Amino acid sequence: MYHSIHIKKEETKKLNEKLKLSNIKLHEYSQKIEELSIARERERVAQEIHDSLGHSLMALIMHLEFAEKTFTSNPGKAQKVIIKARSIAKSSTSKLREAVNALKEERNIESLRNSINELIDKFSTLGDIKIDLIMKEDLESLNPSFKLCIYKTIRESLTNGIKHGKATLFKLKLFIEKNNLILIIKDNGVGCDKITMSNGLKGIENRIKNLGGYVDFDSYKNEGFLIKAKIPIYQKI
Ligand SMILES: Nc1ncnc2c1ncn2[C@@H]1O[C@H](COP(=O)(O)OP(=O)(O)OP(=O)(O)O)[C@@H](O)[C@H]1O
Ligand SMILES: [Mg+2]
Structure with a gap:
């Protein structure tokens, strides 16, 4: 009788140890998965900011350079280009909002x-x-x-x-x-x-x-x- 209780106690102890180890492992895994998803998400947002804002800023620079060059020779055209530059800058702010929103969900192309x-x-x-x-x-x-x-x-x-x-x-x-x-x-x-x-x-x-x-x-x-x-x-x- 005493012997079998002793064995049961030993078994329970071993099982408890195993359970503890499994719990630690499970915790480690879930932490790893969380870290991986954060890294992936960070990459996605960095890509979105690079692609979207990088594009708009480049277009803005092109327009401003064009306006600078044609300012005296063709002021009418320069003014048009400046107006366009302003609208690009304006839409960039909404692009920035979009990029920030990309943290939540991707833009949908209608x-x-x-x-x-x-x-x-x-x-x-x-x-x-x-x-x-x-x-x-x-x-x-x-x-x-x-x-x-x-x-x-x-x-x-x-x-x-x-x-x-x-x-x-x-x-x-x-x-x-x-x-x-x-x-x-x-x-x-x-x-x-x-x-x-x-x-x-x-x-x-x-x-x-x-x-x-x-x-x-x-x-x-x-x-x-x-x-x-x-x-x-x-x-x-
Ligand atoms: N249309 C192109 N005409 C000439 N060279 C190009 C063209 N597209 C890409 N390249 C070359 O390939 C390289 C890599 O392009 P990529 O778009 O990956 O990087 P990047 O434009 O230099 O920087 P970013 O990471 O900001 O886009 C460029 O640096 C450039 O040398
Ligand atoms: Mg590029």
């Missing part, structure tokens, strides 16, 4: 065509930047995450083309081929010899990879910059 046209329109007053858009099919029925990915890819490509390549012509082509969405963006800027990816291109690549697709960046000195993306869409429309 109409892809309108959103792309908004980007194109940002540079329309400068006159010497031409952006051709060929969007063959009606892509509005694509999954929202696709539309957001396309929009962000185009936005960063325009930012880069103007900032690094001093490009004056962009050709954007979007179409569906054998259940793949193809996105081709080409600029006529100075290009570069070696592509060292930073936040912008890495962001493009990550977003496309997350949708199961892939992207190629290609450039040669003085031959512009080419971005080609292919994303399978069969189960996602």
Whole structure:
């Protein structure tokens, strides 16, 4: 009798120890998961601020530089460009709000065509930047995450083309081929010899990879910059 009680006590003690260890492990795991989600979230917000505000600020600088150059030779045009610069600065503040809101939820693209046209329109007053858009099919029925990915890819490509390549012509082509969405963006800027990816291109690549697709960046000195993306869409429309 005494012996069996003693054994039970020993067993309970061992089980308690095991339970304690499991609890500690569980706590460690949940802490790790929390840390990982915080890191991922921080990365997402940093990317959003880089892409969205970086783009608007670059457009703002372009307009102010243009106004500065044409101030005496063409004051009428300079005034127009300054007015546009103000509207870009104004919309940047709402973009900042959007980026902050991205902490809570991602922006939703209602109409892809309108959103792309908004980007194109940002540079329309400068006159010497031409952006051709060929969007063959009606892509509005694509999954929202696709539309957001396309929009962000185009936005960063325009930012880069103007900032690094001093490009004056962009050709954007979007179409569906054998259940793949193809996105081709080409600029006529100075290009570069070696592509060292930073936040912008890495962001493009990550977003496309997350949708199961892939992207190629290609450039040669003085031959512009080419971005080609292919994303399978069969189960996602
Ligand atoms: N359209 C382009 N024309 C010429 N060079 C480009 C173009 N796009 C990218 N590059 C080159 O590739 C590099 C990486 O681009 P990426 O967008 O990743 O970084 P970034 O624009 O330099 O900085 P950020 O992280 O702020 O975007 C650029 O520094 C530039 O040398
Ligand atoms: Mg960039």
